[in-house]
Amino acid sequence: MKALCWGLLHFVSVSGLPFCVGFAVQAVVDRSGARLALAGGLIAVCALGIALGDTMLHRTAVTNWITAAARVQQLLARRTALLGSALTRRVAAGEIVSVSTGDVEKIGWFVEAVSRFTAAAVTIVLVCVALVVYQPALGIVVAVGVPVLALAVLPLLPRATRRADFQRDKAGRATELASDTVAGLRVLRGIGGEELFLDRYRSASQEVRHAAVRSARMWSLIAAIQVLLPGLLLIAVVWHGVNLAREGRITVGELVTVYSAVMLLTYPLHHFEEIAMAYSFSRPSAKRAARVLSLERATDGEGSREAVVPAGDLYDPATGLLAPAGRLTAVVCGDPDAAGVLAERLGGHTAASSDLPSALVGGVPLDELPLDSARAAVLVQDKDPVLLSGTLRELLDVPGSGDVDAAAALAAAQCRDVLDALAQGSLDTGDPMDARITERGRSLSGGQRQRLALARSLITDPEVLVLDEPTSAVDSHTEARIAEGIRSLRQGRTTVVFTSSPLLLDHADRVALVHEGEVAAVGLHRDLLRGEPRYRAVVTRETDDQAAVEEPARPSPPGGLDGPTELTELTALTDLHEIDELDELEEIEETA
Structure with missing residues (x-):
């Protein structure tokens, strides 16, 4: 509303200048000094209104722009926090980035343009009515011609809008490709896939360029029409006005007034083109933002x-x-x-459209709990945890019970070498807790990121902790120590680990095999290795053909090894024995 009021002041002051100029010209023709002085005073008032209105209109309009963009970003941030990791399962990460950056700017642009367009439209109506009252012979021509000018580009807008939508779609895909490429740059370099993805991005970029050129051609045509038609109207008004002046039906001052008014009307008419462009560019952006904001979780807040x-x-x-x-x-x-979907469901992250029932903690469905209570009850760490940029101290400064400190969590997650690496790489301080971690922890290896994320989860000390492949990027010796650390630190707490590693499975109190969407077997790791072929196939990476060949050969003489199962157990026990010996050697070295 403030922008509308300041816009009316600005445009009305601009439109008032022609009447003042015409009044001054007629005063000169009539040799009236008093009226000329009055005309000068009116022009000064209009100039003051133009300056004040333009300044405040710009201020309020930009405020509306920034406010609209910031509020949409706030809504997106809240929705992201509400959905958690389930968001990227339903919307590409690149699209989320595109919506929260470029799209909110387009939405803010439309909000900012609405106030100026409304003020311009009201001003045009007032000027046309004033001209009809002031000089009907010319005012009627202007009143008929101006709406034609304003509506002349309407047939072109659908095509321009489609081209703008196509351009935004191509730009969004290119942004998604760039985001995914940057996120996996280290992997791409490892497999030599940089050139392949560079060619893909180059092709996507060229598609965006071609779409932008096609869209710009249509908008240039619309802009040309916005210049051509007002010029034709101005020529028609001058030609008709000169004939009326020659016949003595209007005065020179009235002709100058109408001519100036028509000439200055081109200024507010440009806002019709701007609002059309703002609408065309912001409509796909608003659709993308609405798509993200419409996503729901199974539980309400x-x-x-x-x-x-x-x-x-x-x-x-x-x-x-x-x-x-x-x-x-x-x-x-x-x-x-x-396994990832099941882990998300155990944490209450079931999608709203899912027909599956919610997980229960102590008989209480998670989808009936407030969001804060559900998150405090169950914490899920997925297989690709994200480390935010900042110091290690800030990374580990998370809400928790207070029973587990950072030192204990880091020790359980076997982060000693990570701390040493951070301390050596820090130029400002030797304290690893004050060392900075880059965005998404890209300065660390995959195993280091995984262990720091595990330590962060352990610090929270939730009632139920769900870990999805927490040791997939570490070596077997470290994995065995982590398994012992998790078991020791989480003593008395409920912990669920999704894994197929024998080292972790051997430390579990209970192992469940999920096959084709349901629990097929429950028991201890060693018992399931002996008696459950499907479990053995997953844990030992045994193929169906190998199982078919080896199954008939399972009977063996007393005292001998019972086929591949006994051999697998023996190998696992040998690994554990070597790990114990390695631990003892390290303890002796530290003591020495």
Whole structure:
């Protein structure tokens, strides 16, 4: 509303100048000094109104622009926090970046342009009415011609809008490709795929360029029409006005007034072109933002139960998976994608469109809890955790119970070498806790990032901790120590680990095999290796053909090895024995 008022002051002051100039010219013709002085005073008032209105209009319009963009960004941030990691499963990360940067600017542009367009439209109506009252013979021509000018480009707008939509779509895809390429740059360099992705991005960039050129051609045509038609109207008004002046039907001052008014009307008419452009460019942006904002989680933010943190067994009705309270449960799943979906569901991240029931903690469905209570009850660390930029101290400064400090969590996650590397790489301080970590932890190796993320999860000390492949990027010796650290630090807490590593599985109190969407077997790791072929196939990476060949050969003489299962167990036990010896050697070296 403020922008509209200041816009009316600005445009009305601009439109008032022709009347003042015509009044001054007629005063000169009539040799009236008093009227000439009055005309000069009116021109000064109009000049003051133009300066004040333009300054405040710009200020308020830009404020509207920034406010609209910032509020949309706030809504996107809240939606991102609400959906968590489930957001990137439903919307590409590059599209989220594009919406939160470029698209919010387009939306803010349209909000800013609306106030100036409304003020321009009201001013044009007032000027046309004033000209009809002031000089009907010419005012009617102007009143008929101006709406034609304003509406002449309407047939071109649908095509211009489609081209703008196509351009935005191509630009969004290019942004997604660039974001994914940067995120996986280290992997691309490792496999020599930089040139391949560079060619893909080059092709996507050229498609964006071609789409932008086609869109610019249409907008240049619209701009040309906005210049040509007002010029033709001005010629028609001058030609008709000169004939009327020669016939004595109008005065010279009235002709100058109408001519000046028509000439200055081209200024507010340009805002019709701007609002059309703002609408065409912001409409696809608004659709993309609305798509992200419309995503819902299975639970609402308020919940239908009281804000309490439940305790007890973790149970998933969809698969029948049960994780007893206070115990370490390992889950083996042959399909990594299915394991990730199950881990998200155990944390209450089920999509709103899903028909699967919610997981229960202590008999309480997570989708009936307020969001804060659900997050405090169950924490899920997926297989690709994200490390935010900042110092290590800031990274580990997360809400928790207070029972687990950073030192204990880092020790359990076997981060000693990570701390040494951070301390050596820090130029400002020798304290690794004050060393800076780059965005997404790209300065660290995959195993180092994974261990720091595990330490961060352990510090939170939730009632239920769900870990999806927490040791997939570390060596076997480190993995065995991490397994012991998790078991020791999480003693008395419910922990669920999705893994197929024998080193982790051997430390679990309970192992569950999930096959084709349901729990197929439950027991200890060694028992399942002996008696469950499907479990053995996943853990030992045994193929179906190998299992078919080896299964008939399983009977063996007493005292001999029972086929590949006994050999696998022996290998695992040998690894563990070597690890124990290595630990003892390290302890002796440290003591010495």
